[in-house]
Amino acid sequence: MPRDFTKVIEKIDLIAEKVYNDLKSSEIPHLKLPTRTKTNIRFDEKLNVWKYGGNTTERSAKSLDGAYMMLRTMYMVDFIKDMIKANKSSTLREMYYISEGWDLAKFHSQPESDSLAEDLEVITSCMREDFKLRPEEDGARVIGNFTLEEMTRNKTKKKIHCQDDVGDSGYTIPYNVEPEKITFKGADADFILAVETGGMFDRLVENGFDKQHRAIIVHLKGQPARSTRRFIKRLHDEKKLPVLVFTDCDPWSYRIFGSVAYGAIKTAHISEYLATPAAQYLGVTPSDIENYKLPTDKLSKEDIHALKSELSDPRFQDRFWKHEIKLQLSLGKKSEQQALAKYGLDYVTDTYLPEKLAEMGMLKK
């Protein structure tokens, strides 16, 4: 069943119309969009996630940079429109390379074009998928006792059991995890454990943690891709499984948790699609450093700056985070998931995780 893109085209044309009408009525063309910084995210009580607040930024053609931005916007919406009409899609990177041919409107780097694509989502309230744009990287992995059904490129449905039908590296999460592509069937697990590093994911798999503790283990691969977050959210919502996040003990890892649980600042316009507000942070916490006497590194200048910035981040204002961040600042230290190996390769699965899970009421000791 081909999707209907009429609405998307209408919304894209609205941008062109806005610019055109400005010019026609002798106004300097300008576009308004929500300010995408941490000072402009508000907690949405109804959706239970963090969304953009009321502050807006104006993109005006009055300055040279603004005019370039406007021209690029025009080129990008035109490109998207063409893609929709031709029933094609492209990766963000492909679009960046295509933009090389846009003459004056070309970008200097891919983050610029990625960021403009996000702007367009915000302005039109569409999703990247509506624009037929996708990221190149996916590759986040999942392993656990559940079955999903994937619509393959041959348009046939394929059932996959994420323990029995996959190798030790698990099932690879595709960039599109919407119901048209993936549906969840049976699941027999107690919780989802989202893990930051590949090394730890492999350690848990090797030690049989998924089987022993009835867990679905998801590899976040650093800052998780949209599809990974969307996958976790759907699995949580549809199978009613609690989500626990297990990362390194440093400010950047807390941001990973933040984007899983609260919504990322960059994608706050679609937080309700991506965030899992019920997700809990398991560790490694600054308290763990002390309790487990973990090997540490000194906090760098950037780490300290990031921690302080988190203290003023509206998403980290609860007692738990305030306490842990302040503790870490006073310790002046950070640690890694894999530092637990200090006590042996099985320590994390035999001791640390069971203790933490029991503490959080997930496991009975």
Added chain:
Amino acid sequence: MTEVEAIAHKLARQQKEISVAEFFERNKHILGFGNPTRSLLTSVKEGVDNVLDACEESGILPEIYVEIKNHEDGECRLIIEDNGPGIIKKQVPHIFGRLLYGSRFHAIRQSRGQQGIGISAVVLYSQLTTGKHAKITSKIQEDRPATVTELAIDTNRNRAEVISRAIVHWEKPSGTRLEVSIVADYKRGKRFVYDYLQSTSIVNPHAQITFKEPDGTEHLFERTSETIPKKPIEIKPHPQGIELGTLIKIAKGTKSRRLSSFLKSEFSSMGDRTTKAVCEKAQLDRGLDPKKMSREQFLTLHKAFKKVKIMAPSTDCLSPIGEILIKRSLKHQTQEISPEFIYTASRPTSVFSGSPFQIEVGIVYGGSLPKDKSVRLLRFANRVPLLYQQGDCVSTAAISSIDWRRYGFDQSSGKGIPSGPAIFFTHMSSTLIPFTSESKEAIADIPEIESEIKLAFRECARKVQSHIHKEVKRVKTREKFDLITKILPEIAKKSSDMLGKPVPSLDAVITKIMDVIWIEDLIECEKTSSKPVQATLFEDSSENIDGGWITKSTILVVNYKNMPQKFNLYALIPEDAVVGTVTPKPAKITSRYIKWNLDAIDPANKVDISFELAGLDKGDFDENDLYIENINASYVIGADKWEGE
């Protein structure tokens, strides 16, 4: 005879006069002959300075030929030839074979060599290091033959010893050629010789210098001005800053019988009124006989000089280069750097210790000059380049004490020589250059001089700063031009294409975005063989205009504001320029500027303005200085607020 007396007599037998030549031998490092590298440069320098002075005095445009032949054993043959007036046979031994012999030592006026130790020191150095004789060829008149003299110096008597003399035929109408053999390090000294000759050419734009290296390579430093510098005239000492001893010495030798006439006739700047004021201040009778005055009376007189306001000495004795010529020759000599701009500043005459002096400075900026290195300093005194002892020179101290960060240069802690893509030029003209030592490489740290150099550089730096400032503003506005001429039309096209609608008119939006009055200018030079189109406006236009350059300045004024604009525009012109065709009709022309009253210019409309200047060389006028009146200056890009004359 007591024992003590005996010693005294014994000592007396040993005490004898030390000959000047012997003194030189022992102190040659002080005179710039300390090592073989230095000696090469000093020899060239003494020879060339001499030529320039001689040519200037006799009103000849100098053509100097310097050749160095390199011999293997560290010996060089140095040849310096000129087209000067020549030297009469009888004088040759004195000038080349006698130290401290010169015509300029006693005169108070600007000259290059002052002590007269110059050229004969080269001959002596040659003799000391190679044992060879100096060979001088000289011709004083077109239809007479030249004389070749070979001579040595008798160091005990400080006299020349003529070895041979001959009459030869020489093609030159007149001139002198010196050949000496010296021990010198050519390999190392080469660069200094080149730098010295190039620098000399900068401050002597009227000279043409050819330099031939041992391998036959010839460098030509071209003449950029056909005007011989005005011959400085001799003046009497200025009373301010004269030493007490000198004052007494002058009084002893005066022919005046009365104090008042003594003051008026032996000193400069002493008129009736000043003389009266000085005498009153010193409480001395104007009728006193200066020869019979006591030391105490001289002392009160000496003190009174300082308490009374005395006019600065006349500047006739100085021969500054002039801003236009400095700029022109700096431009010529920095061609391969292709600098962004050259600014100059010139101070009025000032006085230190009774000697008048004048400071001229210049800044060459940008082009291929390195941005992260210290700026290069070019120092000159009386048109002579100073190449060594930069750290001891007052000009270095003055430059180092300015906070250059304010003017867009890098300078750690706001002190020291700044870094940036620039060459700093300093020239001091004076009747007496207070060098730190006999080698004449650094000017002594005298507060009056330092202060003048600082003032001159500040003035110059302000011009640099304002240029950079204007440039930044222009770049910003040029960006807006890109915006309205390229990007905005593209935005309009793209949006109309997407919607399938006609492209809207952009005039109103463009005016809104720019929101300025834009003034752009262009200067072109064209060679002309005819008289300017319009009759000259100034009486003082006797200069030869035929076959010169016409400088044409075109100014474009565009109103990018949304209201009609009406204002006055001023364009500054150089004082010695002659104004030709001016369009549209100006409201006023003076010797300093042209003024237009521009009638209301409608939004998105433009006005073309142009004027022509004659009597200037190509490049003399290469930047318009535009000012506006009766309009908010912040509306205008490309001109500043007119602050009145």
